Amino acid sequence: MTDRPEALPERQVPSVAELERMFMDGAWPGAAFGAARPAALGVRIPGERGYPGADPGDHARRLLRRATNHDRPGAEVVELLAGARGYDIERLPELYPRPDGRRWCALYEHAFLMADDTEICLYELEHDRTPDRRLVCEVYPDEITAGLAARRWEAF
Known part of the structure; x- marks a missing residue:
């Protein structure tokens, strides 16, 4: 916290x-x-961030299509983000570093600049906590839910 x-x-x-x-x-x-x-879907007023990503609707569609979690945001979010003017991706600080220094997960914030100058963020948790240790991503509507998911996977 x-x-x-x-x-x-x-x-x-x-x-x-x-x-x-x-x-x-x-x-x-x-x-x-x-x-x-936190506001629903990570809505907030943007700060000093650039939004260099072109075609934010396509980025949102691809992000949510590759998400493996059953509770990922759905089609209504893709539809909403289709109206965004740009997007930015930022890797957030390590959630749960291991004592041996190896990383097992990463958290990315995908920020979308909307037409009304507000920002909507989605949080991508990337991890290898699968039976075959392949890298997967999960997408959550807020940072807290993504952090709770990471804590659940930590013991796997």
Whole structure:
């Protein structure tokens, strides 16, 4: 929840199951830390980001087509992102580094600049936690859900 342990309250950090339950029940655990609840589909006002990607609708279609998770965003999101003016991809910091230094997953933020100058983000979790250790990607509508998925795969 934070990369600053001193910012955590003096109580035990919630388990993955507790976080999922709180999120699904509408309670947002980040509120205790002063964090705003994430907007649906990662909608936010863009900052100082460029959107160099051309044909954002095609990029969204390809991204969601290769996603292996059953709960990935659907056709309505592809339709929505077809109206975007550009996109940008950024690799986010390591989620769960291993003690041996080997990486097992990566998280990418796919930011789409919409016609009304808002930004919609999708989060791609790329990992090799498959029986044959092949690289797969999963796509989630927000960073928190992607992080929870990574925690589930961590023990695989």
